[in-house]
Amino acid sequence: MYILYSFRLAFQSLWREKWINLLSVLTIAAGLFMITLTFFVVYNIDLATKKLPARFSVMLYLNDGLSEQETGDVIALVKKNNAVEQTRYITKDKALQELKGVLKNADYILEGLGENPLPASIEIKLKKESVNIESVKKFAADIKKIKGIAEVEYGEQFLNSIHSIKGMAEAGSLSLIIVMSAGVIFVCYSAIKIAFYRRKEEIETFKLLGATRGFIRAPFVIEGSVLGISGGIASAAAAFAFYYVLFYKVTAAIPILKILVFPLETFPALLLCSLLIGIGGAVIALGRIRFS
Structure with a gap:
């Protein structure tokens, strides 16, 4: 009953603030999609350098x-x-x-x-x-x-260029992924914090009735999870559309792009990461809010 009630409260809150939450989901999706594209570029550069020994x-x-x-x-x-x-x-x-x-x-x-x-x-x-x-x-x-x-x-200049490109791509992508991940977590954090303060009177009533912190926090963690996984699903859909257009449309005009690889394992990993980011943002937001 306790879990079901938490889910009901969470979805009621999400629907009550549906437009704000929709904007949060789209922002999360955009951030995760950028992370996915960055991973795609780095993955293919790394794959190319791994094939280098066979051709070098x-x-x-x-x-x-x-x-x-x-x-x-x-x-x-x-x-x-x-x-x-x-x-x-x-x-x-x-x-x-x-x-x-x-x-x-x-x-x-x-x-x-x-x-x-x-x-x-x-x-x-x-x-x-x-x-x-x-x-x-x-x-x-x-x-x-x-x-x-x-x-x-042995093509010293070529070898130096390949390893320089790989090093710069890895450093740049790591920085971008950290920044975008922090941005996505902040969006979840802000959404949960706003939801908390909008329901402050309701929360005060629960506290007077003797509700525990876990009972009060649970709906917000569920909200963060839903926002995260929704953004993940939207970004996965965008990534799949990108995959389809690139490998079934663009390669017909530019055959050289057929050497690129889009690992399908990215999709379940993306959904898992979005869920963890949503939970993480909610936990951080609740941790910074005083319940006393």
Whole structure:
């Protein structure tokens, strides 16, 4: 009976102040939707950087004139490095053939070169845990000391840019999520505080009748929960609409966007977070109100 009565009081209060509460729900939904979009961006950046090791390679260009034995010795020394996952030796002729394949119809620019100007090389795939700025730099410095290697190329600027973008995105998104979460909690806090003071006379009557603090607070906690979960449902609907438009409409015009991923686990997590935020806002509001 006590629980049912608390729910009845909570829903009566929500309906009595329906327009204010609707505005609160929409504000909460907007904040949670922004958090969801931020998570979506960071999730895809993180996913892209995790795929980097599979596509990242280091190229070792060998000195001209190395014998077959010397080339084999260089490859053996490279393979001994703990960071190396696999190697691929590319002869001068193979390098020229691959270049022609890249140029396709423009391969006529290679005509008249005479002797093949491309060096033999070794393409190296590093282990996943070794694909980071510090490890790659150390690997390049160590490998360059091997006799017979003329140059080491690994796209230092590209690697630095990727890790810088990831770092800035994570820092920026964390700040935004904290600010937006605080804003959403404040909306719940304000809504419950207003509801409390509007029902002050009713609460005074309950106190005179000997009602406990738990009995008085329960409807407000339920109100906060309802506001939070309602905002969560609205933001989840907006997120689903965003997901549908992006993956079923926009990608038809911009196919490259098909590489983006929207984790469907976001939806239940969003609803749970909205419920906890609603309860949290209500608890904070009630904790700052004097009942005496």
